[in-house]
Amino acid sequence: MSNEKFDAIVVGAGPSGNAAAYTMAKAGLKVLQIERGEYPGSKNVQGAILYSNALEQIIPDFREDAPLERHIIEQRMWMMDDESFVGTHYRSDDYNKPPYNRYTIIRAQFDKWFSAKVREAGALLICETTVEELLLDGEQVIGVRCDRLGGEVYADVVVLADGVNSTLARKAGFHGELDAGNVALAVKEILFLPEEVIQQRFNIKEDEGVVIELMGKVTEGMVGTGFLYTNKESLTIGVGCMLSDFKANPLRTKPYELLEKLKKHPSIAPLIEGGEMKEYCAHLIPEGGFNAVPRIHGAGWLIVGDSGGFVNAVHREGSNLAMTSGRLAGETVIAMKAAGQEPSLKTLKAYKDKMDESFVMKDLKKYRKLPEVLHSSPQFFTAYPELVNRAAKTFFTVDGVDKHSKEKEILGSFRSKRSLTGLVGDAFKIWRASR
Numbered sequence: 001m002s003n004e005k006f007d008a009i010v011v012g013a014g015p016s017g018n019a020a021a022y023t024m025a026k027a028g029l030k031v032l033q034i035e036r037g038e039y040p041g042s043k044n045v046q047g048a049i050l051y052s053n054a055l056e057q058i059i060p061d062f063r064e065d066a067p068l069e070r071h072i073i074e075q076r077m078w079m080m081d082d083e084s085f086v087g088t089h090y091r092s093d094d095y096n097k098p099p100y101n102r103y104t105i106i107r108a109q110f111d112k113w114f115s116a117k118v119r120e121a122g123a124l125l126i127c128e129t130t131v132e133e134l135l136l137d138g139e140q141v142i143g144v145r146c147d148r149l150g151g152e153v154y155a156d157v158v159v160l161a162d163g164v165n166s167t168l169a170r171k172a173g174f175h176g177e178l179d180a181g182n183v184a185l186a187v188k189e190i191l192f193l194p195e196e197v198i199q200q201r202f203n204i205k206e207d208e209g210v211v212i213e214l215m216g217k218v219t220e221g222m223v224g225t226g227f228l229y230t231n232k233e234s235l236t237i238g239v240g241c242m243l244s245d246f247k248a249n250p251l252r253t254k255p256y257e258l259l260e261k262l263k264k265h266p267s268i269a270p271l272i273e274g275g276e277m278k279e280y281c282a283h284l285i286p287e288g289g290f291n292a293v294p295r296i297h298g299a300g301w302l303i304v305g306d307s308g309g310f311v312n313a314v315h316r317e318g319s320n321l322a323m324t325s326g327r328l329a330g331e332t333v334i335a336m337k338a339a340g341q342e343p344s345l346k347t348l349k350a351y352k353d354k355m356d357e358s359f360v361m362k363d364l365k366k367y368r369k370l371p372e373v374l375h376s377s378p379q380f381f382t383a384y385p386e387l388v389n390r391a392a393k394t395f396f397t398v399d400g401v402d403k404h405s406k407e408k409e410i411l412g413s414f415r416s417k418r419s420l421t422g423l424v425g426d427a428f429k430i431w432r433a434s435r
């Protein structure tokens, strides 16, 4: 490492760090990016859906060479009990018209591609190097110390894009400790299958793709969801629940056991049958929402992506919030340099203002009450999926019982599990927490 001073040091080469580094390097700033992995993407896990809009605003022509798997034409949402599911499917040929809105990606390949763009834009990337701490002059962050001999590097601004554990910000006292009630633990597998098998099973052709979001009894009452995504020649399947719920679950089910259970579900098993598992990973996701977002700026530092808790768990969006926060952090530093300003707390507040104005904070704010409501209402993950599935079975089974009696039976089963006030109260709670 040299004694050279940079305009900005970006810690981490995930979507948020790459977005920040690219934005600044493209504008001619002297940028150093430090990644602890062997290469960008080597340490990263994602489902993974890429939302085009956030990337378009950084690299408008990304579709020309980005490693994209399938564009999504159909969204399914399944509420599951142990044997069945009740679901909605939304499929539209509008999603078959370019420019496509969402794609599946494989993060290891995507991060590598994004990182190449960052380097083309002029940033210097150093891999296999861990930033161990921030260098401070009083309250001002002036650089970083890495795990290399002579590893002190200086910059006007350090952008912390180091992911959900956010060790550096915690060490520096910018955040509190990770709270198990604010993070989900997710496990996922990539299962390889021939392209034509995937197309046949999911009723798609060429590069079309399907997303299935899953909730219900599979999470054993814990707040969490599952997912199944189609890649070109593989499927991604995963499940995640709040870490505090895993700890408190009386069944003591391990995350990989939940995934095994999901894979054996009679509605899932035929879709993944014969899939060869080539990748398994577990990762935390910051799902504390609006109330868990820490301070994201200070003298000489900015926090972006998962490190700032920018994940919209309801819509399963993370990488787009990461890229948007990275871009806005980059633009803040560019404007600061252009105006000849110092990287003070006051100057860098422009980043927080931009974030507050963006969809990122607006969406997190919209759902700010939801985590608490879901935590205090396990019935959404147990009783309701069971009741809805039982109701569907009663309604659709033709067995000589008249329809009026069936309706009475369905109503009765709901009321046996939840009183009328309970039912109305639950609907109201969800409505109020999602406004």
Ligand SMILES: Cc1cc2nc3c(=O)[nH]c(=O)nc-3n(C[C@H](O)[C@H](O)[C@H](O)COP(=O)(O)OP(=O)(O)OC[C@H]3O[C@@H](n4cnc5c(N)ncnc54)[C@H](O)[C@@H]3O)c2cc1C
Binding pocket: 011, 012, 013, 014, 015, 016, 017, 018, 034, 035, 036, 037, 040, 041, 043, 044, 045, 046, 047, 048, 049, 050, 051, 129, 130, 131, 132, 161, 162, 163, 164, 167, 168, 186, 187, 188, 238, 283, 284, 285, 304, 305, 306, 307, 310, 311, 316, 317, 318, 319, 320, 322
């Ligand atoms: C199972 C799973 C499924 C998901 N599915 C989706 C999805 O479908 N769509 C979506 O939009 N989002 C999804 N997400 C969320 C998404 O992955 C994250 O929001 C996104 O990756 C955040 O990007 P980031 O750059 O902030 O952090 P990361 O991608 O975690 O990158 C952080 C980087 O920093 C590096 N690093 C950490 N500490 C240091 C250090 N001290 N020194 C140097 N380098 C360091 C790490 O090696 C890593 O490369 C999913 C997450 C999980 C776990």
